[in-house]
Amino acid sequence: MTSRQQSSFPRQYARTRRYALGAPRSFTVSPDGSRVVFLRSPSGTEPAHRLYVLDLAGGEVRERVAADPRELLGGAGERLSAQERTRRERSREVARGVVGYAVDAAVELAAFALSGRLYVAELRAGTTRPLPARGPVLDPRPSPDGRLVAYVSDGALRVVPVEDGDGADRALAEPEGEHVAYGTAEHVAAESMDRSRGFWWSPDSDRLLVARVDNAAVEGWWIADPAHPEREPARVAYPAAGTDNADVRLFLLGVADGARTEVVWDRGRFPYLARAHWSAAGPPLLLVQARDQRTQEYLEVDTDSGATRAVHREEDGRWLELVSGVPSRTPDGRLVRVADEGGARVLVVGDRPLTDGRLHVRAVLDVGDGDVLVSASAGASADDPEIGAIHVYRVGPGGAERVSAGPGVHGAVRGGPVTVLASALPDRPGTRVRVLRDGEPLAEVASYAETPVLSPRLALTVSGPHRVPCAVLLPHGYEEGDGPLPVLMDPYGGPHGQRVVAAHDRHLTSQWFADQGFAVVVADGRGTPGRSPDWEKAIAGRHTLALDDQVAALRGLAGRYPLDLGRVAIRGWSYGGFLAGLAVLRRPDVFHAAVVGAPVTDHRLYDTHYTERYLGGMPQDVPEVYRANSLVWDGGLVEPREPARPMMIIHGMADDNVVVAHTLRLSSALLAAGRPHEVVPLTGVTHMTPQEQVAENLLLLQLDFLRRALPAG
Structure with missing residues (x-):
């Protein structure tokens, strides 16, 4: 690696928001196939996304800008409400401008929020204009017929006509108290269920299915900025493991007359509203879960009375995984779901499984007249799966x-x-986007993303008795015979975080560390997604298995790659930060230093839906499980082993997902035990670390620590 590459990669990586800027994303295709709508920023360093249309009708492919935030705001900067900042944090959004949109049924009208105002783009005519809505506007969504836009503002669900003469902006539901909001997703839904929305239009555009969230019983946590003591702390309703969740109800609201009908189900038994679906193929569908997530029901809603009936019930002794895109319906009304059956994650339409253990279904992408489009990886029973591949x-x-x-x-x-x-x-590098008509290539959507200054020297393999998928990256210029290299384990290693994938850009940061003189190993052990239900659920109540697999993968690779097992470090963020801390505390015989980023050190401080799923219950019911899976317990270290290994702990002070209390409690326990560590507090930084200078310098800071902390070769 040249000196220019060594110094410029962190800067380029930060400036391009991990090479996401300039890349097209968030595609929608019209039902008649005449146009494709998408988002993209105009360059690889410009964070403000525009709304684009790719016209496919008439035999000529033509791309045009449908909405440019610079023109719409007259060059002024964006102003984001606290609610919009929270939405972006939950969705890990690092861009600006038009970062999301929704369309009508014909994909002729798009609605989006920009700087708290509501805009609509008429996609056929090519015009964009603001609508007179009450701001700040959140999550605007056109009715299927394109005549109205529903949106959320200050906890109220409101509708506004697209054309003058069709009425005025009005509220359909307004909060009855300071803790109540309509039309939004509560914290655990947005953070842990992958449900970011709180209202759904009827296919006839005459009613809305609307969630009412009451956070009155949820504990209030205070997120402060110690660097600015003059500012008031922000209160966050945070349902920590074992505490009360938000009270979530559903209502059917009539658009014309404001008629209000509550949707009724056994919320005491099934408090989690995980999914909702409403299409022309039948009545609304709900997926509701028990608090322990071992039982769930698919419910059909009677839109006249609000009563529900169970159309399917599922149970699992560990937990039931939520899958994107389901429940849904086929055009003839059959239920589409994804289920864990016979040791595989399969697609089920009606009562018939359509896939088997050769595929591990990951998401339903579209339901057509005669088929279902899915995302899947090779299942555990596949003869020769492509390591890290995900196919359509x-x-x-x-x-x-x-x-x-x-x-x-x-x-x-x-x-x-x-x-x-x-x-x-x-x-x-990057992502290639092709447009196909009836399976034949029609067009390609250009990407303006920057070309990285380096490419990964990537080997994908498996290691250890459980055949753990691994990515191994060696320095450019390294040759056989150069001798063993210090090792940097670079995992996420937990649920919903597959890192070993067959994609160029996913390994760039690991390669940069490799080019600083490390053999970098990324291992996806048990608990990571993409292989089988048993693989994912093996960690139920036992997160320490994830550490066992890191050790087994490392040792299994040592005979095939130049790994110096006397100099092994580990770095990680979030779950990976937890894993890195666990590694040096529980296995100092293997790991000699750790970079511990935004770690979950005490699972009692993390949210209900995530934590209780993986640890098998509430902390008051299974305290021994929480203790065994914690880095600290009531201020003391849990089973620290000698010798003590150096740790660098990094945490954003404004993090409202993994709050900084996790790091402070770990540091306090380490100090009391006399164990070496250093803490890097990031003022004003959240869980994402989107700030350019922070993202750049964090890489350099970690490298400096690793060089200081590892034993000399």
Whole structure:
């Protein structure tokens, strides 16, 4: 690696928001296949996204800008409400401008919020204009017929007509108290269930299904900025493990007359509203879960009375995984779901499984007349799975047909005869986006993302008795015979965080560390997604298995790669930070230093839905499980082993997901035990660390620590 690359990668990585800027994203295809709508910023360093339309009708492919935030704001900067900042934090949004949009049924009208104001883009006519809505506007969504836009403002669910003469902006539901909000997702839904929305239009555009969230019983936590003691702390309703959740109800609201009907189900038994779906194929569908997430029901809603009936029930002794895109319906009304059956995660339509253990279904992308488009990886029973590959399949009664080709991470969006296929490949930077009509190439959507100053020297393999998927990265210029290298384990290692993937850009940071003189190993052990339900659920109540697999993977690779097992460090963020801290505290015989980023050190301080799922209950019911999976317990270290290993602990002081109390309690316990460590507090920084200078210098700071902390070679 040249000196220019060594110094410029951290800066480029930070400036491009991890190479996400300039790349097209958030695609929607019109039902007739005549146009594709998407977002993209105009360069690889410009964070303000525009709304684009790719016209496909008439035999000529033409791309045009539908909304440019610079023009709409007259060059002024964005102003974000506290609620919008929270929404972006939950969705890990690092861009600005038009960061999200929603469309009507025909994909002729798009609505979006910009600087707290409501805008609509008429996608056929090519015009964009503001609507007179009450701000700050959150999550605007057009009615299917395109005549109204519903949105949330100050906890109220409101509607506004698109055209003058169709009425005025008005509230359909307003909060009855300071802790109540309509039309939004509560903390655990947005953070841990992957449900970011709180209202759904009827297919006839005459009613809305609206969530009412009451946080009165939820504990209030205070997020302060110690660097600015003159500012008041912000109160956050945070449902920590074992405490009360928000009270979530659903109402059917009539658009014309304001009629209000409560949707009734056994909320005492099934308090979690995990999913909602309403299409022209049938009545609304709900997916509700018990608090322990071992039982869930699919409910059908009677839109006249609000009563519900169970159309399917599922149980699992460990937990039931939530999958994107389901429940849904086929055009003829059959239930589409994804279930863990027979040791596999399969697609089920009606009562019939359409896939088997050869595929591990990860998401439903689209439901068509005769098939279902899914994202899937090779299941545990596959003969020779491509390590780290995620493909798109078209699944019908006759079986599954792969749409994507070659190793890579592929995703898709479909509308009528047109499919947008996005492919991140291991041997080229960025993501290639192709538009297919009836399976044949029609167009390619340009990416303006910057080309990275380095490329990964990547080897994908498996290691250890459990055949743990691994990525191994050696320095550019390293040759056989140069001798063993100090090792840097670079995992996430936990639920929902697959790191070993066949995609170029996912390994750039690991390669940069490798080029500083390390052999970098990324291992996806038990608990990580993409292989089988048993693989994911093996860690139920036993997060320490994730550490066991890191050790087994490391030792299994030592005979095949130049690894100096006398100099092994580990770095990680969030769950990876927990894993890094666990490594040096429990296995100092293997790990000699750790960078511990935003770690969950005491699971009693993390949210209900996530924590109680993986630890098998509430802390008051299974305290021994929480103790065994904690780095600290009531201020003391849990089972620290000698010798003591150096740790650098990093945490954003404004983090409202993994609050800084996790790091402060760990530091206090380490200090009391006389164990070496250093703490890097990031003032004003959240869990994402989106700030350019912070992201750049954190890489350099970690490198400096690792060079100081590891034993000399």
